[in-house]
Amino acid sequence: MKISLVIHGPEVIDSGEAEIILEKLSHLGEVEAELGGTMGKTAVLDAGLENIIDISRHLKPSVCIESFFETSDLVCLLNRGKTFETGMIFGAKVASRLKDPEKKPLIQIESPGCICGKLISLNKKAGSYIEKLSEALGLPAEKPLPFYNSVCQENCLKTGKTRTTREISGVLPGENIFVNGIVIGKALSSEIRIISENGFITAIEGGEIKEHGLEKLHNYEKRNHVDLVRAWIKSGDIRRNDSSLPDAQKQNAVARKSGSTSRAGTGRVVPGKVVLIDHAAENTYELASGAELAITVGDDTTAIAGDILFRLGIPIIGITDGDCDNVTCEPKTFPGSVILRLVPGSDDIVGERVKQELLKGQNSAVFENLFAFKEDVLKLAESSIEAVFEY
Numbered sequence: 512m513k514i515s516l517v518i519h520g521p522e523v524i525d526s527g528e529a530e531i532i533l534e535k536l537s538h539l540g541e542v543e544a545e546l547g548g549t550m551g552k553t554a555v556l557d558a559g560l561e562n563i564i565d566i567s568r569h570l571k572p573s574v575c576i577e578s579f580f581e582t583s584d585l586v587c588l589l590n591r592g593k594t595f596e597t598g599m600i601f602g603a604k605v606a607s608r609l610k611d612p613e614k615k616p617l618i619q620i621e622s623p624g625c626i627c628g629k630l631i632s633l634n635k636k637a638g639s640y641i642e643k644l645s646e647a648l649g650l651p652a653e654k655p656l657p658f659y660n661s662v663c664q665e666n667c668l669k670t671g672k673t674r675t676t677r678e679i680s681g682v683l684p685g686e687n688i689f690v691n692g693i694v695i696g697k698a699l700s701s702e703i704r705i706i707s708e709n710g711f712i713t714a715i716e717g718g719e720i721k722e723h724g725l726e727k728l729h730n731y732e733k734r735n736h737v738d739l740v741r742a743w744i745k746s747g748d749i750r751r752n753d754s755s756l757p758d759a760q761k762q763n764a765v766a767r768k769s770g771s772t773s774r775a776g777t778g779r780v781v782p783g784k785v786v787l788i789d790h791a792a793e794n795t796y797e798l799a800s801g802a803e804l805a806i807t808v809g810d811d812t813t814a815i816a817g818d819i820l821f822r823l824g825i826p827i828i829g830i831t832d833g834d835c836d837n838v839t840c841e842p843k844t845f846p847g848s849v850i851l852r853l854v855p856g857s858d859d860i861v862g863e864r865v866k867q868e869l870l871k872g873q874n875s876a877v878f879e880n881l882f883a884f885k886e887d888v889l890k891l892a893e894s895s896i897e898a899v900f901e902y
Contacts, residue, residue, distance in 0.1 A: 512540030515579035515586045517547045518564060519572050519601070521554035523591040528624040532589055533563065535648055540584070547572030547588075552796055556822045569797055573608040580614045585640055588619045588633065593747070595627040597681030599656045606633040606655075616640045619655075620648065629653035662740050672708045675739045679703040682746040688718060689745045690737065692793040694811060695724040698746060705744070710736025723834065727790050727809070727859070743793070785884060786875040788816045789862055795819045798874070804881055806888070808862030810834050813850060818842035826902075828888050830865070832858040844902045849885065852898040861892045 514536050523529050529544075536542045545565040546552060552566045570578070572588060579586045588605060592598025602619040606612055612634050618641060619631040630652045632641055641652050661678040679688070682703045688696045690705070696715045704716040711734070712725055729735050783803025788795055790808060792815035799805055805820055805827045807813040813829035820827055821843040829850035844850070853861060869887055870876045878884045889899070 512584045513582065514540050514542045515583040516542060516544040517572050517575040517579065517586065517588050518544055518551065519547045519588065519590045521551045523589055523622075524551055524554035524558055524560070524564075526591060526624050527558075528591065528622075529564070529589060530558065530560065532620060532623055532648065536587070539643070539647055543579075543583075545570075545575050545579075547575040550793065553819050553822060566796075569794070571608075572605050576605070576617065577609060577611075577614075580611070583615060585616045585618070585644075587644075588617070589623075590619065591622045591625075593681050593683070595622060595625070595629065598622055599631060599653070600680045602631055602633055603656045604661075607660075618644060620650070621653075623648060623650055631655050664740070675707045677705045677739050677742075677744065679705065679744060679746060682717075686747045688715065690728055690739075690742050692743065693724050693728045693790055694721055695728055696720045703746070705739060707737065707739045710738070712737065712739070731859070780879070780883075781881045782877070782879050783881050784875060784877050785870070785881070787862075787866055787870060787873075788812060789866070789874075792816045792819070796823075799823060799825055802875070804828065804884070806830065806862070806865055808865075809858055814842040817844045817848065817850075821845045828885060830858045830862050830892070832856060834858070846902055848902040849889075850900040850902075851889070851892055851896055852900070853892060853895040854897055857895040861895055864891055 516533065516536065518524065518529050533542060533544060544563060546555060547570060555561050555564050555566050576586055576588065588602060590598050590601055592601055598621040602621065606617065613636055616636040616639065617633040618637045619633050621631055622628045628650050630641055630645055630650050632638060632655055645652050661680065663676045665674050682698045682701055684698050684700055686698045687694045688698060688703065695712065696718045698718045700717040702717045705712060706714040706716065711729060728737060784801050785804045785806065786798050786802040788798050788805055788807045790812050791798065792812045795816045796819065799820060802825055805816065805825055807816045807827050807829045810831040810833065813827065813831050817827050817829060824845060826845045826847035829848065830853065831850060832853045832855050834855065865888060866872060868891065
C-alpha cells in the first residue's frame with residue numbers, strides 16, 4: 512500500500528510526533544511525506560528531516576492532498592491544533608476545499624502525541640482504512656465535524672459595496688492576527704470576525720486593528736485589494752515553540768554556505784545575488800533561492816526571514832524601525848548580517864529606495880561586490896539610522 516502524509520505546521524514536527532507517525536506508517540506500506548504550508552519548513556530543517564519530508568514546494572495542504580490523490584492508495588493529514596476542536600475545524604476546512612473529496616481515502620491524524628489525539632475520517636472512503644490505522648497508530652477514531660462556512664458575503668444596496676465577513680476559530684485573547692503574513696491587529700476575545708468592503712479590510716470584531724499593518728497589506732497608496740475569502744489567515748505566533756536548535760545543527764547551518772557574504776565584512780570583493788524580502792516572510796524559501804544576501808524590510812519580516820535564512824546559510828541586511836509584534840521565539844541571525852534600526856515609520860521608505868535605486872525596481876539583482884553593496888545600503892539609509900547591529 513502506498514501512503515502519503517501531508518504534514519501541516521511546525522508544532523507537530525517540533526513535538527517529535529511527525530517522525531513517530533512516519534515510522535509507524537512505514538509498517539503499513541510505502542510512505543512519502545510532504546509539508547503543506549510554509550512555516551513548518553524551518554522546523555523540518557531543525558529536526559534534520561529534510562531528506563524524509565519534502566519541503567521543495569510551497570503548496571497549501573488541500574493542494575498537496577489533491578496531488579497525492581493521483582498517486583496514493585491512502586492520504587493522511589497530520590496536524591497539531593492549539594486545541595483538539597480547532598484541529599478538527601482545520602481538517603474540515605481543508606477537506607471542503609478539495610475538488611474531488613472522495614477520490615481516495617483521506618484521514619486526519621490530529622495531535623497524536625496528546626491525550627486527546629484522534630483519527631478523523633475526512634471522506635466516506637476513509638471508513639475502510641480507519642480501523643487498521645487506529646490499531647497501527649494507537650489512536651481512537653472520532654466522527655468528523657460538519658463543515659461550517661466561516662465566510663459570509665453580502666451586497667449592501669445603500670452603499671453598493673460587497674461586504675465580506677470571515678470568522679476566525681481558535682483565537683486566544685492577546686494573540687496577533689495575520690492576513691497573508693502581515694500582522695493587521697490583535698485579538699481582544701476568542702470570537703474574531705474580520706470584515707472587508709470591496710476588498711479593503713475595515714474592521715476586526717473582537718479585536719483591535721493595527722493601522723500600519725493594514726497599510727502594508729493593501730500596499731499603501733497602491734490600495735491593492737485583498738480577497739478575504741482566499742487569504743491566508745492565522746492567529747498567534749508563527750511558531751509556538753522555540754526550536755532549541757542544537758549546537759551541532761547551528762554549526763551545520765553556519766557551514767552550509769562556505770562562500771557566503773560573511774566574508775564580505777573583510778573588504779574582499781565577493782560577487783553574488785541579492786534578493787529583497789519586503790513584508791513577505793512566508794515566501795522566504797522561494798524568494799531566497801540562489802541568493803548570497805537578502806534585504807529584509809520590516810521588523811517582523813526581518814525576525815522571521817532572518818531566522819529562516821539562518822538555516823540556509825544566508826546573511827541579511829535587515830531594515831527595521833522598532834515596530835515589532837514579537838511573532839517568533841528567539842529568532843536567529845546568520846553571521847555577517849547587519850540589522851539597521853531606523854527612526855520610527857521609515858523602514859518601508861528606505862526599503863522602497865533600496866529597491867528602486869539599488870535593485871533598479873526589481874526584487875533581485877546580481878552584484879560584483881557585495882561588500883560595496885552593503886556600504887551603499889548604509890549610505891542610502893544614513894539619515895534615518897538610529898543604530899546598527901552587526902552579527
